[in-house]
Amino acid sequence: METNPIFHSRYPLGKDYPGFKKPALPTKLGGRDSRKPSNSVAQLQQRLHTLAGQIPIAKNMSAGKTTHSSPYAPHGDKSVQNEYIRNLQQQIYLLELETRYLKSGGQHSLGAPKDMHGHDFMARNSHPHSQNTTETGLDIKELQSEFNAFKEKTRELELTLESVTKQYDEQTEEIAKLKDRHGIEKDKIYGELISIRKKYETATSECKRSELSYKRIVQENEQLERIASKSKEQENSTREKIDEQLQINKSLSNKVDELLQVNVTITAKLKKSESVILGFKMEEHQSKIREFENLVKELETKVKQHEYEMTRVDLCKKKMDDDLKDLLSKNIALTYKCEESKKALDRERKQETEQSQSDKKEIKDIEKQKYQLERLKGDYEMLKITMENKDRKISELQQQMELLETSNHKILETKNVLSEQILEMETRLHKNEIELTQVCQDKRLLTDDVAEIKIQLETVLARLSTATSKNNSLVIQIEKYKRDLDTLQKFASVLDQVETNGQNYLQLMRDMRKYLNTNE
Incomplete structure (x- = not known):
């Protein structure tokens, strides 16, 4: 029997679910309804009062604003929270249907006195049960308005996310381009420095060679001067x-x-x-x-x-x-x-x-x-x-x-x-010194440019960090909004299911009434 859809429409939360009591069908005893409407209405009022204290909890939980005092705080399991909210919503809707059914059943019950029907109807209308129904309707409207507001906020957040992602992508592309330019310029500078070092090394080697050759020539000149002095001495001796x-x-x-x-x-x-x-x-x-x-x-x-x-x-x-x-x-x-x-x-x-x-x-x-x-x-x-x-x-x-x-x-x-x-080497050295000074100046300028680029990169990274933090916060908010949307969508689906179940329940009640009328 539990597989029958009528059973699920009558018992959406299960037959033995706590806090749910099966309403007794009206039976005819001596042309009168054996059930006392006043007692059932009082019980319903008590249950509605207890549930009304729990509705804000569900509402706050659906909006992502649950307090830590409730036993189903966000620190617990989300599935348990969702099931609890769903069960509460179903119980509220079923209680509303029961109240409507009782009202309609009190007016059209067979064998009941007509003056009692009007009195009971007025009493029931004057009961605070009607206020609870209006409050639940208002809560649903508020939830729908909040749902629409959440949708708008999510759209705005999606737009902001798109803009932030675009800015992030542009900044990353600019940073990549700057890094590439910096790397290319760095490679060029290193190549120029290596070529200048090679030129300087060749110049120094040539200078060393020229110095060694100059020393050799000086030594040869000294030897020749010695030989010339000896020859002069010999000439003097021969002249003597x-x-x-x-x-x-x-x-x-x-x-x-x-x-x-x-x-x-x-x-x-x-x-x-x-x-x-x-x-x-x-x-x-x-x-x-x-x-x-x-x-x-x-x-x-x-x-x-x-x-x-x-x-x-x-x-x-x-x-x-x-x-x-x-x-x-x-x-x-x-x-x-x-x-x-x-x-x-x-x-x-x-x-x-x-x-x-x-x-x-x-x-x-x-x-x-x-x-x-x-x-x-x-x-x-x-x-x-x-x-x-x-x-x-x-x-x-x-x-x-x-x-x-x-x-x-x-x-x-x-x-x-x-x-x-030596003169050529001196000119080369002079040119190399000029080139080295120019390279040093270029290097200083490049270091200044690199420092400026680093500062710009630091600012961009700071902006990126702020943007990423904002993006993370926005992502967290979006996730919260998505969760809220999921909860609202689930709540809307539950409402749709409850409405369908309520319609099925009403149809079942009507069928039962027809069946009872036919049996009578």
């Missing part, structure tokens, strides 16, 4: 030696002059002693004269060779060349004088017989002169050897000087190249 040799040549020239004077005196003596006959062997004397002539010729050839070699000497040996030329001129004069002496000797051959005694002395003098000439010849050979050694040393010194000049020329060229490189 040349001066000594020149002095020796001067002394030898003086000796040659003395010998010439002696020869002049000898010739004078020979002229004086033409009539003297020589007592020594002519052959030996002629051989000696020939040897002397050969020696003179050799000396002449050697002097000419030496003269030819001395022409190759540099400016530093001009004095020495002049002295040697003087010596050569003197030697030539001596040769001429020797020839004259030969002629004089030829003359003396004729006069040897006459000048034997005087010639012996002169022969001794000639032997002395010959000895002196031999000694001069040895000195001349020694001078020749020393001059050759000096020439070799001078040639070596000239080669060293040429090498030094070439090395100095190369060093000067390298120095000029390095100076040009």
Whole structure:
């Protein structure tokens, strides 16, 4: 039977639900209604009073304003609250239907006196039960008005939510764009800094290389200066030696002059002693004269060779060349004088017989002169050897000087190249310093821009936080409104169900009345 829809329409909350009492059907006993309407109305009034104290609780709970004093506070289970509200609403509606039915049943009950019907009807109308029904109707209207207000508020909140979400999305897009721009600018700045660092490192490496090459060149210059100082010392020593040799040549020239004077005196003596006959062997004397002539010729050839070699000497040996030329001129004069002496000797051959005694002395003098000439010849050979050694040393010194000049020329060229490189490096360093200053300025500006962007981001984030907090509060309010709407919708559905159930109940009562009338 519990599956019958009529049963559910009659017992929407169950047959044994607490606080619900099955109304007794009217039965006919002796043409009168066995049920006492006054007692049933009093019971209904008591139940309505008890329920009227509970209706505001349901109303407040439906509006999301339940107090903590009720046993079904929001801290409890929501399903229990909803069931309790639904049951209360159903009980109220059923009680209203019972009151209406009792009113209609008191007017149309069979076998009841007509005067009692009018009296009971007036009493029932004068009862506070009618006030409760009007209050419940007003409560329903208030609930509908609140429901409409909630709908409007929800629409407004949805619009505000849409605007807030749009603002949030726009702000997030702006933040993303700013982050992207900031990242791109940051990457550019980092790339420029890396390139500048590489340029600076290359410049520093080139500067270090140039410094090392400059140090090497300085060391080479110092070495060359040392070599030049040593060569100058050697030149000074050779010049001193040349001066000594020149002095020796001067002394030898003086000796040659003395010998010439002696020869002049000898010739004078020979002229004086033409009539003297020589007592020594002519052959030996002629051989000696020939040897002397050969020696003179050799000396002449050697002097000419030496003269030819001395022409190759540099400016530093001009004095020495002049002295040697003087010596050569003197030697030539001596040769001429020797020839004259030969002629004089030829003359003396004729006069040897006459000048034997005087010639012996002169022969001794000639032997002395010959000895002196031999000694001069040895000195001349020694001078020749020393001059050759000096020439070799001078040639070596000239080669060293040429090498030094070439090395100095190369060093000067390298120095000029390095100076040009240093100037280029200095210009590059100056340019790099300017670029670094510009980059530092750009970096400072970028840091300022980044700080401003950070401040803007902080403000935007603060706005976002406030917007999110507002959004969260709005979401909470919307959830509350949605819950209230759900409760109101459920309440409206319950009201619809109760109305349908009430209509079914009335139809059932009418059918029962018809059935009873037919049975009677």
